[in-house]
Amino acid sequence: MNIESMKMFCLVVDEGSISQAARLSFVSQPAVTRQIQQLESYYDTLLFDRADGKMMVTETGKMLYPFAKAIVNDFNHSKEVIQRATGEFHANLRVGASLTIGEYFLPSLLGRFKKQAPEIHVTLTIKNTPSILENLSNDVIDLALVEGIVENNEFIIEKFADDELILVYPSDHPWRDRNDINIEELANERMIWRESISGTRLIVENMLREYGVLDKIESYMEISSTQAIKSAVEAGLGISVLPRLTVARELEQGLLHEMKIQDIHMKRNLWLVKKPQRFNRICVSKFIEFIQ
Template identity: 30%
Template sequence: MSDFRLKVFISVAKNLSFTKASKELFVSQPAITKHIQELETQYQVSLFERLGNRIKLTKAGEILLEHSERIIDDYKRLEYELNLLHNTHSGELRLGASTTISQYVIPALLACFLEKFPNVRLSLLSGNTREIESALAEHRIDLGVVEGIQRTTGMKYMPFMEDELVLITSTRSRLSRFDEISLYDLPGIPLVLRERGSGTLDVFESVLQQYAIKLSSLNVQMFLGSTESIKNYLEYSDCMGVVSIRALQQELTAGKFKIIELKEARINRQFCFVQHYGQEAGLASAFMQFASHNKKL
């Protein structure tokens, strides 16, 4: 029902590339160009500024992007709510979620989904991002929800929700005297981090690499397999840890932990649905729609 030209424009605007938009939407590059030209003709504006081999949004493009995303979201919600009137889902859905998501994000969604669709048999496998992707590849689950930045060939990744990783320490630690530190101070600070294969560590390591800091140069006292383990360890040590902001609501309210700001950057990441290419319908699709429309639970 929604205008496909807006989807094309959003893809080009997000990727700042006609070629990448073509691959993302499985549409030829001339067709991508044609859709953009039609929008520019319709609104009598230039949406992109050409800078050699690069492009950037014009002011008109920024305005159209803001409204286009809202329009597409409204269309999705309309279709979803109308479909709910005649859809009675049943069957088995095997979900897998990386540790942070399975502990702090998805439980409320699962409860509400089962309340809405009581004839669905639901199971949840928890593990780090690599483990969830392996389970999907081996067809032990139907849909994954992961937090890393690595991408596995043959799998399709779809954005779900935004997240932020933060540096924390116990309010009882001597390190709590800091309000802010530099990334370049990290080698001199004892750290507790998530294990190899976790999306949290992948994202943190990628930020370090942007500032030419090697993970091996850090003073990592321990790699632990869950955020809860990190929080429990930090309560009794003079260390800092990197965890999702979503895992800290109760502890921050209770005054147990303090967030230490990083001077150079905020560590933002995106949770994603992941499934095999071509797997577009069924309960997995129904759950993705439900979760996307109810992610503020």
């Protein structure tokens, strides 16, 4: 048994397939299979069931997984400490971000961070909030930056910023000559929503429900991409509520316009999420300090 077998076992569990683990490790599928077989031979038990073309983790595999993760994490931390002590430190930081943060907020932030810490190699994964938190839970990433609701009590959750939500409309809309509207007027508009699991949508729906407007909105469209929603609003297909950071360029160029809602101010918190660790990796601590 060796540490590489442990690493490969964890990767196969995390990714759910040997082919994906092989691709991410830049090795052949037979090489991955040999690593798993070595571990199975060492523990004298099957770690995966292979039936009907699918690979499922066995009960003993599920028992081994948290221990294997801890071993791999401790090994990586020990290597980082020794490399730093010997002047050969090259850290890898794996950041996960939800869609809006990853696409609109993080690129410039990571650029500034790399100037301060050029020795740290950063990998960014962008998915929806539930998928990113699942990656964090499985130690695929070191920390997560999300805007959605986090309900896992095992995580350490800290607010690192907030983002204003604004109502946007197209240039040819009758609102063009107005400064604000009453929230009741939204019932007469064609609303363009993100998908039902979107954190932004949940915040807006809760607000509209509180004011008794949500059930009155009959004309709406669902689009799973923020960029596509912006294009739809620009084309005159409806209005939408979007994070200000996602429409800053369109507002500046006059492609979209902001409408104030009387006595309503919407914002959402942006969260930094991490798992409790026995050892705080230096690169993770550096990045958190930079954000804060």
